[in-house]
Amino acid sequence: MNKADLIGKIAEEVGITKSQAEKAINSFTGAVSGSLKKGEPVILIGFGTFSVSQRSARTGRHPQTGVALKIKAKKVPKFSPGKTLKEVVAKAKLPK
Structure with missing residues (x-):
């Protein structure tokens, strides 16, 4: 959808x-x-919680060359599903 x-x-x-x-x-x-x-979370009881997560800086690798890269720390949006949403999805019959 x-x-x-x-x-x-x-x-x-x-x-x-x-x-x-x-x-x-x-x-x-x-x-x-x-x-x-x-920096404030949005909590929708039963549906889920939207929040901000902090990713720390880390070292990564360029997939083609293998060269080490420094990846900066950053904030990313996060969604955690609520209990009701998890139950609805668990019971859903998904198309094959």
Whole structure:
């Protein structure tokens, strides 16, 4: 499912226009991004937690040449699924 599919699904289920659904999704992603930018987690009970994780500096290798590279420390977004989401996925019948 991509963003356009999600917008269509939300608009259909809630009974709103696609433009209203798109505004809602953009507002949600903006709020999550803004909170993570401040270093604050976003906790949605049952669904999961969006947070910021710190990756420390490390040495890597260039895959073609094998030359050692220094990789800088950085902050990365992280998502930890909640209990309810884990249970839904565990029970799902996935297509083969």
